[in-house]
Amino acid sequence: MVFAQNLVSNPDFEQQNKCPKGFDLIKYASGWDNPNNGTADYFHRCSKKVVGVPQNNKGKQEAQSGDGYAGIIAFQDDSYGQYREYIQSQLLQPLVKNKRYRVMFYANLSDDSGKAINHLGVFFSRRKIEQNNNTRIYVEPYIDSGEELLMNKERWMPIEGVFTAKGGETHIIIGCFHKNVKLKRQSMFPRNQNKDIRAYYYIDNVVVEQLPDEVEEQPITTIDSTTTYEVGQNMVLNHVNFEYNKATLLPSSFGELNELAAYLKKHPTADISIHGHTDDLGQEAYNQNLSLKRAVSVGRYLTEQGIDQKRIKCIGYGSEVPIASNLTEEGRATNRRVEFKIVQK
Numbered sequence: 001m002v003f004a005q006n007l008v009s010n011p012d013f014e015q016q017n018k019c020p021k022g023f024d025l026i027k028y029a030s031g032w033d034n035p036n037n038g039t040a041d042y043f044h045r046c047s048k049k050v051v052g053v054p055q056n057n058k059g060k061q062e063a064q065s066g067d068g069y070a071g072i073i074a075f076q077d078d079s080y081g082q083y084r085e086y087i088q089s090q091l092l093q094p095l096v097k098n099k100r101y102r103v104m105f106y107a108n109l110s111d112d113s114g115k116a117i118n119h120l121g122v123f124f125s126r127r128k129i130e131q132n133n134n135t136r137i138y139v140e141p142y143i144d145s146g147e148e149l150l151m152n153k154e155r156w157m158p159i160e161g162v163f164t165a166k167g168g169e170t171h172i173i174i175g176c177f178h179k180n181v182k183l184k185r186q187s188m189f190p191r192n193q194n195k196d197i198r199a200y201y202y203i204d205n206v207v208v209e210q211l212p213d214e215v216e217e218q219p220i221t222t223i224d225s226t227t228t229y230e231v232g233q234n235m236v237l238n239h240v241n242f243e244y245n246k247a248t249l250l251p252s253s254f255g256e257l258n259e260l261a262a263y264l265k266k267h268p269t270a271d272i273s274i275h276g277h278t279d280d281l282g283q284e285a286y287n288q289n290l291s292l293k294r295a296v297s298v299g300r301y302l303t304e305q306g307i308d309q310k311r312i313k314c315i316g317y318g319s320e321v322p323i324a325s326n327l328t329e330e331g332r333a334t335n336r337r338v339e340f341k342i343v344q345k
Helices: 251-266 284-304 329-335
Strands: 041-044 068-076 087-090 100-109 115-117 121-125 157-164 171-175 185-187 198-210 271-277 312-316 337-344
Touching (some): 068 115, 271 284, 284 337
Parallel strands (some): 271 312
Antiparallel strands (some): 087 171, 115 185, 121 171, 271 337
16 A cells, blocks of 8 residues: 655654743744744653643643644633634645645644634645734635534544645644634533633644545446345445545446446345445544445435335444454555445345
């Protein structure tokens, strides 16, 4: 398997210019800085209690990997205006116009955080941003975590998306770009108003990689319409693929699905159950919904080929039924699948 180059020079905050001893020192993480006058922080295992890893003044959290991570106040109560903190880094090379890129980072709500919010995102700029105040950066993010509250104080939460570059973008900026009035807010210490004023997130493992150009593939078939499948036997549709983070079937899926439709036509008393599965990255509610939509897309394709929809049942399992480890990219790719089984003959 060939992996694309990560365009972020210090993605896991391991490389340091100097060991941090206090707050407002993101500049000590090689290649990272503040794009506004906020006071983003740098945590590292070389330090002690204040900005150490795993223990620090914001709580206790191991790095997503390695020894370091960043920290930002993504939101602060309205009485503080639109105060925000961001982190910024120059990419190893500018983005290419009309090329597709995948961006991903991990976030974790600190133990000390009085609020949780939604809408953490990423913006790409054609120049280094040097805003001379500590308020919100007024841009539209390229990708965004969405409407779901980011409340996990134990596990790192992956935030990712795919976008098409405008061309010439040289810097990545991470933070919250939405207005206060557009944000959902969840109080984490409702009985302690002194603490319940800000949402503080750790940030780690930032990835920006170019995706390969989409090439129309010839249909590949592994399902054989002449084979007899056992009732209850789970079969993986190995060549059923979708657009990234969507339920839209790619043309390379049609050959295998046509064979499955032909099988069902030859066995008119056979009903089918279609199961969608994902890896464990992202929020489980989102994964469950996506897996169901993908199963439904397969079922809809079969009905378009003449299979009675009453013979088809669609289920989305999200990440609940892995068949490989979710700790590796290869394992996660294996877990992202659609299966079927014959449920009645």
